[in-house]
């Protein structure tokens with residue numbers, strides 16, 4: 001984009017640092033200068049009035065699933081394992097246009113709620129494809145937001161991953177085996193090799209979904225592909241207590257220790273959730289420069305618990321904030337995720353010294369998440385960074401009066417103050433209108449897709465309804481077993 005802009009008259013938050021009144025010079029989508037109000041503008045620069053606006057860097061969603069948007073809010077009282085059991089029903093797409101549609105719904109919601117970049121772990125069956133990932137990448141490109149698109153892959157079903165579960169459900173109801181991991185790894189290689197999108201905007205990564213759902217040679221193949229192509233690796237690590245228990249019994253060590261022994265943990269690695277990481281796991285992740293994508297809304301919704309974000313930060317882990325999917329946290333509202341990150345930290349106990357601060361939460365949702373995505377040029381309003389800027393309306397009730405911007409952004413804002421959103425120097429949302437998507441048309445397409453999916457997946461739904469009571473009993477019983485690794489005796 002070849003254009004020079006001066007954004008005048010706003011109050012500026014550079015991540016969690018409140019600068020007060022400042023003007024912003026933008027050229028070709030990048031911030032050149034953040035200066036005093038009324039600073040000189042180059043000849044020909046477009047002037048953008050930001051009076052009565054609080055400007056903050058676009059929020060960065062460190063973890064979602066674009067395939068979940070057509071299956072939004074289908075379940076109540078679902079644990080993670082029930083959600084996974086429902087996967088074939090709620091995520092059964094037919095063709096790439098449904099994948100594009102699903103990703104577009106999420107992207108539209110995110111930008112309207114002040115989020116300008118996302119890490120999307122998108123699953124396809126029977127395996128990832130160039131065409132499917134291209135449709136997802138094009139969806140983000142068309143909406144005008146940045147994304148890391150990571151094919152989410154596994155080679156073991158829930159019923160193979162959890163010992164005894166396949167035998168506990170009626171014959172013929174367990175999910176059929178997945179395709180061989182070597183075929184999946186070959187597809188991943190093709191996707192990475194043929195990636196044709198501008199990596200400043202949409203880049204690929206790899207998401208071996210959950211360690212216990214992947215055989216070790218498959219995890220190692222993902223590790224090698226990530227190293228060869230210089231991409232991120234993102235996996236759900238110790239999300240549920242069931243996973244922590246099964247991991248201990250299968251590997252004889254923690255999930256994090258096992259991933260480390262296989263060579264997956266490093267600066268390119270993101271552990272999603274990390275609810276059941278212990279102090280040594282956190283020290284391991286922090287020491288290796290790894291990240292955690294903290295998804296507090298989903299952790300609570302699925303009964304997984306409250307992750308120790310303050311403990312992670314103290315251990316030197318880079319923490320980003322995510323919404324997780326619309327199937328398990330219902331909306332993709334990063335303001336809500338920040339609120340949950342702060343409030344759930346408080347819920348861990350009465351000692352405020354052990355809580356995260358609102359400043360830490362806002363930094364995690366901007367700078368921390370940007371590092372999770374591997375996008376070094378986003379997350380701040382500062383020279384050299386991309387002009388990904390959210391304009392909040394200071395005449396919106398949530399911000400009347402403006403007492404303490406960081407606290408109000410993290411604890412009070414719910415997206416209703418978002419007036420405009422600029423990404424790479426271009427308005428994607430202006431005066432509360434999304435400029436890149438025809439929302440009524442999107443809604444009509446989604447309604448049609450929903451009807452098709454309901455008819456197509458009726459058998460999978462009844463299968464889920466058959467296994468659900470068994471999974472709902474079996475997994476909590478499994479989770480009652482000891483999970484903590486006794487590192488002295490190895491038991």
Ligand SMILES: [Zn+2]
Nearest residue numbers: 065236272324
């Ligand atoms: Zn997830």
